[in-house]
Amino acid sequence: MARQPIRSSSDEAPDDQGRSFHLSQTRVSGVTGSSSSEEKVIIVGGAVVGSFVAYFLQEMGFGGQIQIVERDPTYRFSSTALSAASIRTQFGCRVNVRMSLFGAEFFRNIKDRFGPDADIGFHENGYLILGAPTDAEARTASLAMQRAEGAEILALDSDQLLARFPWLNVEDVGLGTFGARNEGWFDAWSLLSLIRSRVRSRGGEYILRKSSRFSSPAGASGASNSRTGELSAPTVASLPRGLSRGGSCGIWG
Numbered sequence: 001m002a003r004q005p006i007r008s009s010s011d012e013a014p015d016d017q018g019r020s021f022h023l024s025q026t027r028v029s030g031v032t033g034s035s036s037s038e039e040k041v042i043i044v045g046g047a048v049v050g051s052f053v054a055y056f057l058q059e060m061g062f063g064g065q066i067q068i069v070e071r072d073p074t075y076r077f078s079s080t081a082l083s084a085a086s087i088r089t090q091f092g093c094r095v096n097v098r099m100s101l102f103g104a105e106f107f108r109n110i111k112d113r114f115g116p117d118a119d120i121g122f123h124e125n126g127y128l129i130l131g132a133p134t135d136a137e138a139r140t141a142s143l144a145m146q147r148a149e150g151a152e153i154l155a156l157d158s159d160q161l162l163a164r165f166p167w168l169n170v171e172d173v174g175l176g177t178f179g180a181r182n183e184g185w186f187d188a189w190s191l192l193s194l195i196r197s198r199v200r201s202r203g204g205e206y207i208l209r210k211s212s213r214f215s216s217p218a219g220a221s222g223a224s225n226s227r228t229g230e231l232s233a234p235t236v237a238s239l240p241r242g243l244s245r246g247g248s249c250g251i252w253g
């Protein structure tokens, strides 16, 4: 497998600082059709991000071995298990909007991917975000960007807010925005269980171990030493602390 970053050839979204992010859709260079059963990837951290990395590698045709190293099979301290598991599309940054739209569509069509019994309890019910009159201009600009990306956000003045939410005090409110679609909540544990089980059924291996050191020898095709318990692979994805720390959104949105 060529050592190229996993990226989509179809899409690119700039963030607020002008950096580009490639959002994977379905076509991936460096993985699709080019991996052999000799290839190996080790993923450290087997909660939602690590498991989804494994899932999408398999979806995209990676044919090699995938090992996911997870120190705690109960996941009780993981952000995934602790999460409020809500998703929104109202962000100031394009890449976040796109990620959430992708996530919401994935959730909505979960049965298409995982069968009729798949259920993650996804309830689409929008976030209501209220702003002071002085913020209305900036919020209107954000709204235009979100809508241009495909988010379905309603803009509500105080009368419209009152009609929809009669219990609300709208005295200091300039503009309210409400996600008509692609926002809501779901059950993160059900989602994780679904992804884990699919990854395993396709040959992915969850290994109960705390990883403390990575070895990724250039050119090696991946090996494990049964005496020392050491795992090594040319590609190691380390995701044990949450991808989104310090960012403006969680993993779902």
Ligand SMILES: Cc1cc2nc3c(=O)[nH]c(=O)nc-3n(C[C@H](O)[C@H](O)[C@H](O)COP(=O)(O)OP(=O)(O)OC[C@H]3O[C@@H](n4cnc5c(N)ncnc54)[C@H](O)[C@@H]3O)c2cc1C
Pocket: 044, 045, 046, 047, 048, 049, 050, 069, 070, 071, 072, 075, 077, 078, 079, 080, 081, 082, 083, 084, 085, 086, 087, 209, 210, 211, 212, 239, 240, 241, 242, 243, 244, 249, 250, 251, 252, 253
């Ligand atoms: C209270 C709370 C509420 C949240 N609400 C939302 C929300 O509403 N919407 C949203 O989008 N996001 C939300 N988030 C954020 C979201 O839950 C996280 O972004 C997401 O779960 C991160 O997933 P992860 O797999 O990267 O990390 P985690 O779920 O933390 O998983 C990391 C995994 O790595 C394992 N690990 C760590 N170190 C090692 C090691 N050395 N060796 C082996 N394994 C290791 C851990 O045991 C753990 O299972 C919330 C987070 C919290 C804490």
